[in-house]
Each structure stands twice: as structure tokens, then as C-alpha cells.
Amino acid sequence: MLKKIAHVLILVVFCVSPASAVTVEALGEAEIVRGDVPSAKNMAVSRAKWAALEQASGVKIKLDTIISNAQLAEEAVKSELTGTVESFSITDEGKDGNIYWVSIKAEITPDGAKNLVNGFSKNTSVAVLLPAVLPSGEILYGQPFSEAVIKGLTEKGFEVTDAASAGGNAGAALDKALRSGDYSALKELSGKYMASTMLIGRINVFSKGNDVGYAKVNFSIMSGELDWKLIGSSGGADAVIASGSLTGRGQGATETDAVYGMLKGMSKNASVKLVSAVSQKILGDNAKTVRVALKGDNDPRLFRELRDDIKNVPFVLDVKEQGLNAVLADYPEKTYYLASFLTRNGKYKVTRMDEDEIILERR
Numbered sequence: 001m002l003k004k005i006a007h008v009l010i011l012v013v014f015c016v017s018p019a020s021a022v023t024v025e026a027l028g029e030a031e032i033v034r035g036d037v038p039s040a041k042n043m044a045v046s047r048a049k050w051a052a053l054e055q056a057s058g059v060k061i062k063l064d065t066i067i068s069n070a071q072l073a074e075e076a077v078k079s080e081l082t083g084t085v086e087s088f089s090i091t092d093e094g095k096d097g098n099i100y101w102v103s104i105k106a107e108i109t110p111d112g113a114k115n116l117v118n119g120f121s122k123n124t125s126v127a128v129l130l131p132a133v134l135p136s137g138e139i140l141y142g143q144p145f146s147e148a149v150i151k152g153l154t155e156k157g158f159e160v161t162d163a164a165s166a167g168g169n170a171g172a173a174l175d176k177a178l179r180s181g182d183y184s185a186l187k188e189l190s191g192k193y194m195a196s197t198m199l200i201g202r203i204n205v206f207s208k209g210n211d212v213g214y215a216k217v218n219f220s221i222m223s224g225e226l227d228w229k230l231i232g233s234s235g236g237a238d239a240v241i242a243s244g245s246l247t248g249r250g251q252g253a254t255e256t257d258a259v260y261g262m263l264k265g266m267s268k269n270a271s272v273k274l275v276s277a278v279s280q281k282i283l284g285d286n287a288k289t290v291r292v293a294l295k296g297d298n299d300p301r302l303f304r305e306l307r308d309d310i311k312n313v314p315f316v317l318d319v320k321e322q323g324l325n326a327v328l329a330d331y332p333e334k335t336y337y338l339a340s341f342l343t344r345n346g347k348y349k350v351t352r353m354d355e356d357e358i359i360l361e362r363r
Contacts, residue, residue, distance in 0.1 A: 021086050021107045026051035029101040040100035041093070048104045049085055056108040084109055123286040123332045124315055126153055126278070127195035129163040129174055129186075132203040132224065132263060135255075139171060144260070145203060145226075145248075148267035152275035157314045158282075161195055174200055183231050183238045197241070199278055201228035203248075203266070205259055222258035224248040224266060230278055232285075242281040246270040286332035287317050288356070292342075293326035295351055295361040300324075302362060306348075313341045 028048030088106035130146040141164035173185035208221035230242040250262025317330040
């Protein structure tokens with residue numbers, strides 16, 4: 001009846017209800033692992049709900065990229081979907097080989113869904129928009145400095161999007177933000193990429209001619225000045241949460257050569273400073289303490305192994321021991337991201353979880 005599909009297929013029918021909700025029909029599927037049909041059904045329903053939310057909000061999110069454990073997916077749904085999915089019912093379900101699928105009809109409040117999906121952005125997701133503006137007015141989006149910043153943040157584990165891919169829309173939003181301090185257009189742009197923060201700025205390039213002060217030389221000299229801002233949420237409103245300035249200088253046979261020399265120089269030195277400042281700000285400001293305990297086992301060897309496993313989770317900032325079977329982890333992400341990482345190797349099973357605590361047991 002149903003051909004195997006990669007993740008989620010969405011069928012949509014909109015009709016306005018008295019409560020201004022929309023009716024969305026969505027299909028979700030999940031692999032049946034070790035014959036566990038109930039867990040596969042749970043996951044399929046969760047994916048169908050997210051598919052309905054995606055359609056109502058106009059923003060795409062793959063639940064698989066966030067969480068792959070059925071139990072944790074249900075925890076995510078419970079904490080994220082309350083009050084947004086007004087109601088839903090399973091209209092059809094079945095198995096296709098080792099795939100379990102469900103079809104649901106859900107009543108979604110569109111505005112609530114949009115806010116929810118935008119709010120679900122990872123703390124460690126960043127959209128970057130750092131063009132260079134030449135004296136002629138030409139704007140360079142894909143240039144060595146911005147590419148180096150994107151690469152540096154990616155290597156640190158951040159989920160990075162080059163917002164310049166939006167072309168002219170991004171340029172207009174950036175110009176408005178830098179001129180007026182109105183970040184609404186940028187917020188809409190970062191929401192499109194599911195980014196919780198946005199790194200913006202323009203490298204204003206100036207010609208220094210060929211006069212070095214004591215003589216004229218036979219090459220061109222160009223300088224660049226960047227005032228950067230990190231836009232995020234502060235007190236529920238969009239605001240500048242960090243800012244700074246960087247400069248560069250280059251020379252070449254022509255002004256074009258000098259510009260690229262300057263940008264390449266900044267990509268080697270200034271980009272490292274910027275990546276460091278941004279990563280420290282994002283991780284430090286979003287960190288919270290999560291207690292992780294190992295249920296029913298006081299074996300020191302297993303406890304040390306758990307502590308080391310937590311230290312190896314991306315973005316865990318600090319780990320402190322608490323008693324004989326628990327640790328306190330400083331972590332800037334959703335708690336169930338941490339739980340998801342810890343259960344990926346099949347070593348642990350989550351028995352209880354809330355915003356500040358994860359209880360595990362060894363498999």
C-alpha cells in the first residue's frame with residue numbers, strides 16, 4: 001500500500017476553523033528496530049506531528065537530525081508541542097516491511113506553530129552574514145574572510161548557515177539593521193535557517209592609494225574595517241548580545257589584488273578572534289546545569305565511564321561529580337539533545353528525564 005519513503009511525506013489540506021486553526025493531514029514513518037512496533041509507532045506519530053507543524057509554520061525541521069530515539073522524541077513532543085497541536089487523530093496506519101507508518105489529521109494553530117518552530121532553534125545554530133563593501137559600492141558576499149569564519153565555527157561544532165545564499169534579500173535586511181537597529185528582517189531571515197543567533201557586519205574597504213607616507217610605491221594598498229554584531233534573544237526581544245571591531249590591510253599590483261590580499265590576511269588572523277568571541281558568548285550565555293545520574297549502580301568504573309562519555313558530548317562545557325553515581329554537566333542545549341547523544345551508542349537507556357535531570361541505566 002505504501003512505498004518506503006526516506007523520512008516524512010506530507011499531504012496538506014487547509015481549512016479555517018472557528019478557532020483560526022488549520023487542518024493538516026500528515027504522514028510519518030519510522031523503522032521497526034528489534035521488533036519493537038510500539039516504539040516505531042511512537043516515533044512515526046511524533047514525526048507526523050512535526051510534519052504538520054512544519055507545514056503550518058512554513059519552516060522545515062527534520063526530527064531525525066535532532067533526535068533518533070522514540071522515547072526521547074516523545075519527550076521532545078511533550079515539551080515542545082503543548083498548546084500548538086490543538087488536537088490530532090490517527091486516520092490510518094500500517095507496516096511496510098520494517099517501516100511502520102501512520103497518517104494523522106491535526107488541528108494546528110499557525111501563529112503558535114511558527115513561534116514554536118522558530119523557538120526550537122538550537123542554541124548552537126548560527127547564521128552568518130559578513131559581506132565586504134568595496135569603494136565602488138560593489139558587495140562581495142562569498143569572500144575569504146566570511147568563508148574562514150563559517151569554517152571556524154563549523155569546526156567548533158556549530159550548525160552554521162551562510163545567510164548570503166539569500167542574495168539581495170539578505171543585503172537589504174543587513175543594511176536596514178545596521179542603519180536603524182531594526183533586526184526584525186534579520187530575525188525572519190535567521191528563522192528561515194532555524195538559527196538562534198545571527199552574526200552580522202560589513203567589512204568597509206578603503207583605498208589607501210600608493211602613498212605609504214614617506215614615499216609612493218608601485219602597488220596599491222587597501223584597508224578594511226569590520227564592526228560585527230551578534231544578534232540573539234535578550235529578555236524575550238531581539239538584541240545585540242555581543243559586538244566588536246576588526247581591521248585588516250593588504251597590498252597588491254592592482255586594487256583588486258590588494259582587496260583580496262587584505263581579505264585573505266583577515267581570514268588567517270581576524271577570523272580566529274571573531275570565532276573565539278562568538279563561540280564563548282553563545283556557549284557561556286546559554287549554559288545550564290543538568291544532573292545526570294546512573295540508576296542502581298555504584299560501580300566506580302561505570303561511573304567514571306559515564307563521566308567520560310558526558311565530557312565527550314559536543315558543547316558540554318564542564319562536568320563535576322556529585323556523590324557516587326551522578327554528575328553535573330554545564331550544557332547550552334536542550335536537555336534531550338544531551339540524552340540523545342548519551343543513548344546513541346546503545347550503552348545507556350533513559351528511565352526519567354526533565355529539564356534539569358537525566359536518569360540513566362546501563363543496558
